[in-house]
Amino acid sequence: MCEYFRNKNIVLYNDNCLNRKLFNQEFIDLIVTSPPYNVGIEYNSNDDTITYGDYLEFSRQWLENCYEWSNDQARLCLNIPLDKNKGGSNSVGADLTKIAQLCGWKYKSTIIWNEGNISRRTAWGSWKSASAPVVIAPVELIVVLYKGSWKKTKGSLKSDISRDEFMAWTNGVWTFNGESKKRIGHPAPFPKELPYRCIKMFSYEGDIVFDPFAGSGTTLLVAEKINRVGIGVELDSSYCELAKNRITKENGQLLNL
Numbered sequence: 001m002c003e004y005f006r007n008k009n010i011v012l013y014n015d016n017c018l019n020r021k022l023f024n025q026e027f028i029d030l031i032v033t034s035p036p037y038n039v040g041i042e043y044n045s046n047d048d049t050i051t052y053g054d055y056l057e058f059s060r061q062w063l064e065n066c067y068e069w070s071n072d073q074a075r076l077c078l079n080i081p082l083d084k085n086k087g088g089s090n091s092v093g094a095d096l097t098k099i100a101q102l103c104g105w106k107y108k109s110t111i112i113w114n115e116g117n118i119s120r121r122t123a124w125g126s127w128k129s130a131s132a133p134v135v136i137a138p139v140e141l142i143v144v145l146y147k148g149s150w151k152k153t154k155g156s157l158k159s160d161i162s163r164d165e166f167m168a169w170t171n172g173v174w175t176f177n178g179e180s181k182k183r184i185g186h187p188a189p190f191p192k193e194l195p196y197r198c199i200k201m202f203s204y205e206g207d208i209v210f211d212p213f214a215g216s217g218t219t220l221l222v223a224e225k226i227n228r229v230g231i232g233v234e235l236d237s238s239y240c241e242l243a244k245n246r247i248t249k250e251n252g253q254l255l256n257l
């Protein structure tokens with residue numbers, strides 16, 4: 001296992017989350033993650049153009065590993081596309097939700113993330129014709145699953161969510177903008193708002209928050225900021241370096257132990 005950096009509240013591993021032997025204990029309280037979507041994004045270290053069958057098998061492997069590494073009562077917030085229309089239509093959201101359940105995860109609910117992204121509207125299929133029109137919903141999903149029981153009786157039992165946040169976020173349509181790739185320097189970062197809401201809603205202070213696809217470190221960065229412990233795995237060493245620099249800059253000096 002290749003530890004890239006650590007401070008008091010964060011550990012990032014430069015490794016492959018498909019490797020079951022990465023961890024040999026149950027330690028996760030909450031997972032907030034966005035896996036590769038297999039939509040042809042140019043990542044440094046993984047091919048994002050594999051067949052849909054291979055993609056489903058890849059999804060099964062990491063969802064199963066995460067289940068094994070999770071504590072009883074752990075939650076999983078899975079940010080995935082609703083569907084995919086490039087290179088054939090696939091019901092990604094439905095398929096990954098089913099695979100997660102086959103791995104043992106229990107289904108709780110689905111949050112619709114309305115990114116307000118209308119720039120993708122270029123593929124109409126057949127223009128103004130019933131011949132082969134294409135409907136695209138400019139939203140993503142955050143599928144909420146859990147291990148064991150939904151009721152959370154372990155941990156500090158300290159919640160830090162305000163009344164207004166709770167009332168707003170329990171409405172399962174969330175509207176906030178996506179993050180700029182350019183600004184962050186990563187091909188597919190999510191905005192801090194996404195882990196911020198998930199962590200505050202679904203974990204207690206002091207809980208261990210895990211991201212198996214840490215990328216630029218957004219989940220870890222936010223977890224530390226709001227008094228959780230962040231553990232991440234990222235395959236690509238340059239994204240690990242990016243995450244380290246981002247966390248150092250935004251959260252203060254790292255103690256390189």
Ligand SMILES: C[S@@+](CC[C@H](N)C(=O)[O-])C[C@H]1O[C@@H](n2cnc3c(N)ncnc32)[C@H](O)[C@@H]1O
Nearest residue numbers: 016017036046188189190213215216218234235
């Ligand atoms: C959608 S991005 C995650 C972005 C992250 N949420 C952020 O805000 O920066 C997916 C990440 O998974 C990484 N990745 C792909 N395959 C992986 C694997 N098998 N194990 C660990 N990381 C992997 C990619 O390098 C990429 O950084």
